[in-house]
Amino acid sequence: MASGGYTLIEILVSVLVLAIGLLGLAQLQLFSIQNTHSSHLRSVATSLAYDMADRVRANPAAFQTGGYNNPAAVQDGSCLAAGCAPGAMAGHDAYEWQFDVGQQLPSGAGVICLDGTPNDGTPAAPACDGGGQIYAIKVWWADDKTGNLQQFVTNFEP
Secondary structure, eight states, rough: OOOOHHHHHHHHHHHHHHHHHHHHHHHHHHHHHHHHHHHHHHHHHHHHHHHHHHHHHOHHHHHTTTTTSSOOOOOOHHHHHHHOHHHHHHHHHHHHHHHHHHHHHHOOOOEEESSSTTOOSSSSOOOOOOOOOEEEEEEEEEOOOOOOOOEEEEEOOO
């Protein structure tokens, strides 16, 4: 009885099993890369939120008068050169911060406001109710992996 054909079949089956295993390994690597990128975007959002909190702490006069409660983002170059009023600085801070959020996160948007229910809202309707004494910094971005809108929120009292 000839057994020469069985070795060739065994080799072909082994190659097929090895190919399926390598495809699974490639899929696992792709999943890992996507999750690493999602994690990086969340880290960027966290850093940007804390950047805005530091800007508020650096301008206590505007904070005390409510200048950081959903400020209108206004580019004011005079704030950088010669200084400006605390309220104007709050608007300029909002402008610079929102620009950074838009540049560093895909479809990035952000808002700072007084909000009693901080974990709601969208970039188009941030749902800032103006209630309470605690400021909420909300940052949104599009996750590359799923395309879904992600949100990071931090609350603080300067």
